[in-house]
Amino acid sequence: MSVTSPPVTVVRGSDEGPRDEQKRRDIRPRYDLPDKLFRGVIRLSGVAVLAIMLAVGIFLAYRASQALKAQGFHFITDSAWEPDSRNFGIAGILTGTFLIAMVAIIVAVPLAMGTALYISEYAPRKTKRSLTSLVDLMAAVPSVVYGLWGFFFLQNHITGMSRWLTTYLGWIPFFKVSGFDKNDPLAGPTAFTSSTLIAGFVVGLMVTPIACSVMREVFSQAPAGEREGAYALGATRWGMIRSVVLPFGKGGIIGGTMLGLGRALGETIAVYLIISPVFAVQPHILENGASSISSTIALKFGAATQFGLSALFAAGLALFLVTLVVNFVAATIVQRSRSGAESDA
Amino acid sequence: MSSSTTISASTSSVDDPYAVAANAPTTFVVAPMSSDAPAQRRRSLSGVRRTDGLAIVGALAAAVSLTTILFTQLAPFSGPLGFVLVTYLLFVGLYALLVSFDESGPAVRDRVVATVVHSLAILLLTALVCVVVFTLLRGLKALVHSNFYTQDLTKAGPLDPLTVGGISHAYVGTLIQITIALLITVPLGITCAVYLNEIPGRFARLVRTVAEAMTALPSIVAGLFIYATFILILGFPKSGLAASLAISVMMLPIIIRAADVVLRLVPGSLKEASLALGTGQWRTVWHVTLPTARSGLATAVILGAARGIGETSPVLITAGYTASMNTNPLSGPMVSLPLAVFEQIKNPQPASIARGFGTAAFLLALVLVLFVVARIIGGRGPGNLTARQRRRRAAASARDAQRMASASTRTPAVPVPNP
Numbered sequence: 192m193s194v195t196s197p198p199v200t201v202v203r204g205s206d207e208g209p210r211d212e213q214k215r216r217d218i219r220p221r222y223d224l225p226d227k228l229f230r231g232v233i234r235l236s237g238v239a240v241l242a243i244m245l246a247v248g249i250f251l252a253y254r255a256s257q258a259l260k261a262q263g264f265h266f267i268t269d270s271a272w273e274p275d276s277r278n279f280g281i282a283g284i285l286t287g288t289f290l291i292a293m294v295a296i297i298v299a300v301p302l303a304m305g306t307a308l309y310i311s312e313y314a315p316r317k318t319k320r321s322l323t324s325l326v327d328l329m330a331a332v333p334s335v336v337y338g339l340w341g342f343f344f345l346q347n348h349i350t351g352m353s354r355w356l357t358t359y360l361g362w363i364p365f366f367k368v369s370g371f372d373k374n375d376p377l378a379g380p381t382a383f384t385s386s387t388l389i390a391g392f393v394v395g396l397m398v399t400p401i402a403c404s405v406m407r408e409v410f411s412q413a414p415a416g417e418r419e420g421a422y423a424l425g426a427t428r429w430g431m432i433r434s435v436v437l438p439f440g441k442g443g444i445i446g447g448t449m450l451g452l453g454r455a456l457g458e459t460i461a462v463y464l465i466i467s468p469v470f471a472v473q474p475h476i477l478e479n480g481a482s483s484i485s486s487t488i489a490l491k492f493g494a495a496t497q498f499g500l501s502a503l504f505a506a507g508l509a510l511f512l513v514t515l516v517v518n519f520v521a522a523t524i525v526q527r528s529r530s531g532a533e534s535d536a
Numbered sequence: 537m538s539s540s541t542t543i544s545a546s547t548s549s550v551d552d553p554y555a556v557a558a559n560a561p562t563t564f565v566v567a568p569m570s571s572d573a574p575a576q577r578r579r580s581l582s583g584v585r586r587t588d589g590l591a592i593v594g595a596l597a598a599a600v601s602l603t604t605i606l607f608t609q610l611a612p613f614s615g616p617l618g619f620v621l622v623t624y625l626l627f628v629g630l631y632a633l634l635v636s637f638d639e640s641g642p643a644v645r646d647r648v649v650a651t652v653v654h655s656l657a658i659l660l661l662t663a664l665v666c667v668v669v670f671t672l673l674r675g676l677k678a679l680v681h682s683n684f685y686t687q688d689l690t691k692a693g694p695l696d697p698l699t700v701g702g703i704s705h706a707y708v709g710t711l712i713q714i715t716i717a718l719l720i721t722v723p724l725g726i727t728c729a730v731y732l733n734e735i736p737g738r739f740a741r742l743v744r745t746v747a748e749a750m751t752a753l754p755s756i757v758a759g760l761f762i763y764a765t766f767i768l769i770l771g772f773p774k775s776g777l778a779a780s781l782a783i784s785v786m787m788l789p790i791i792i793r794a795a796d797v798v799l800r801l802v803p804g805s806l807k808e809a810s811l812a813l814g815t816g817q818w819r820t821v822w823h824v825t826l827p828t829a830r831s832g833l834a835t836a837v838i839l840g841a842a843r844g845i846g847e848t849s850p851v852l853i854t855a856g857y858t859a860s861m862n863t864n865p866l867s868g869p870m871v872s873l874p875l876a877v878f879e880q881i882k883n884p885q886p887a888s889i890a891r892g893f894g895t896a897a898f899l900l901a902l903v904l905v906l907f908v909v910a911r912i913i914g915g916r917g918p919g920n921l922t923a924r925q926r927r928r929r930a931a932a933s934a935r936d937a938q939r940m941a942s943a944s945t946r947t948p949a950v951p952v953p954n955p
Contacts, residue, residue: 229818236727237743247761305656333846335874351615427646457754459849485756518752
């Protein structure tokens with residue numbers, strides 16, 4: 192890592208010798224030509240990667256500027272999406288994106304925490320490795336497969352729960368379904384299909400393995416000394432987890448959750464397959480009709496005019512900035528928790 | 537990947553011995569050495585007792601029967617999902633009640649939490665199995681026809697039966713696109729990871745931060761970027777190359793990050809030993825660092841490829857759609873597997889949906905195979921060898937020893953000149 196210089200031996204002059212004849216040796220590393228070339232090439236690759244990444248942001252901003260200039264502040268407050276009549280904004284689709292991500296996080300965090308705790312604390316030692324692989328495998332399943340599963344399998348089974356929720360908990364604003372009469376026994380399940388809840392469920396399953404692997408790694412790094420101390424004081428296993436593993440893994444829990452949130456915000460195809468798009472602020476998560484920025488881009492870019500494309504780029508830029516902030520915060524939190532700053536053992 | 541496995545292996549050795557102590561504190565009394573004492577029964581050291589199992593079974597039976605009564609006689613509930621949910625809640629409550637008959641508060645809480653944690657893990661694995669099995673089962677209808685693997689969709693409309701048409705154009709497209717993407721990302725990504733590790737400094741830290749932040753880049757934004765630059769500004773048509781570039785932008789940060797982690801795990805002593813022998817920096821990297829991290833790097837690349845193969849949204853924007861085979865990435869639209877799934881599912885005809893599921897099952901199987909290969913190659917940390925590699929090294933070193941011994945017996949006095 193840091194040892195890149197050729198080994199240099201410094202010989203100190205004896206005290207009797209004439210001092211002024213000794214020259215201070217140059218201890219800077221010297222590189223011969225192949226090494227110089229090598230360092231140049233790898234440095235160039237670093238610059239290239241940075242340039243590509245920055246170019247993504249700059250081009251998005253450049254292409255989005257036309258729409259942003261035309262719409263100004265209305266871009267954030269409007270919720271319709273009709274760029275060709277200059278009437279568009281991300282209020283609706285950004286709310287939809289966040290609602291789907293929130294449902295996903297509510298599904299994913301207990302699942303991820305439970306599984307991470309099981310793998311790091313409860314599972315027999317022999318099965319730990321294969322369980323970890325299985326969870327990683329879940330992260331590698333293509334999103335279109337999750338989308339198919341959500342649309343053709345989950346949707347049929349979850350509408351009953353949606354109906355129950357809105358019948359008995361409909362007084363909570365989120366669970367209201369407009370146009371549903373709970374006294375009408377013939378009301379079909381169509382009022383509950385293609386909703387934010389179903390999309391959120393599927394996205395939640397997709398982000399669980401990501402959050403889980405971060406949490407598991409941090410949990411398994413909880414210091415052995417403090418674990419033993421808790422047991423020595425007579426703690427049960429749950430007592431040990433609550434007083435050692437969870438406080439130590441706090442950063443990992445928060446960071447893993449935010450990493451999952453970043454992925455949930457950007458998910459496209461699974462959401463696209465499940466929801467039926469609406470372009471309005473739609474806080475009723477059980478109701479047919481939802482929206483997200485990424486699925487709007489996938490839906491609208493094909494038939495978009497020059498200005499419509501610019502509007503889509505602006506939406507993409509907004510999504511990019513949001514995920515960037517979320518991910519950046521997550522990375523910082525995870526890194527801080529990994530350095531062991533919270534434990535002195 | 538490999539970092540986590542090594543770490544969990546080292547900590548797991550300490551938390552298991554206490555599994556017994558946590559559940560049942562035991563005191564060992566040495567038996568008196570008299571002959572007339574009754575034969576001692578061997579104590580069971582496992583923390584599981586018979587009452588534990590009985591409590592679980594009892595609570596489960598009670599929960600199922602209570603829920604059945606609730607659903608059929610008492611309350612207006614219905615539906616399998618609701619049944620499972622209510623049963624589970626009742627089960628946890630009843631189990632807590634049963635345990636509380638012979639345990640104190642903290643032990644009851646411990647048991648309940650253990651039950652909940654176990655069931656959450658089981659739930660997640662069930663969901664995974666459900667997704668995989670559902671896709672494979674629905675896809676089976678299309679997968680049994682051999683024409684599914686050999687033909688493209690030029691002659692098969694959405695209404696045609698499954699005995700016509702297939703997905704050969706889609707998997708050829710995926711193969712071409714992922715090859716181009718790997719040709720771009722593997723050299724660039726691994727060189728960049730080497731840079732991050734070999735020339736640390738403020739700039740390297742900046743590159744690492746940006747690359748890590750970019751792993752959360754929504755894939756559709758990567759597609760939009762290539763659409764804005766490559767297609768709109770440079771004027772290229774929608775093609776396989778554009779799709780490969782979009783996938784590359786998405787895969788690059790993933791590969792850099794994974795390779796960076798693996799390279800960081802290469803022991804510093806190995807590099808220092810190489811430098812101490814007078815080797816330059818690039819020879820050290822080429823002959824020591826990269827070979828040591830080889831299996832981890834392979835895993836990083838394969839996992840990145842699995843992500844790239846399964847990604848739909850960047851391809852959707854940049855590749856265009858066609859029903860015919862196109863092997864030229866430079867011109868004309870080129871379909872990949874996930875895009876083919878997406879387009880076929882949009883038709884409501886049963887044959888088209890069956891084809892979509894068949895394609896999805898094929899894609900899933902491909903990802904599974906890649907994943908298993910990655911685990912087999914990269915299951916061990918840097919420097920850990922397989923049994924065969926160890927045998928080969930041992931044989932080589934024995935040969936060296938023999939050669940040196942025979943050389944020194946032939947010319948005992950004269951030192952061997954250094955080549």
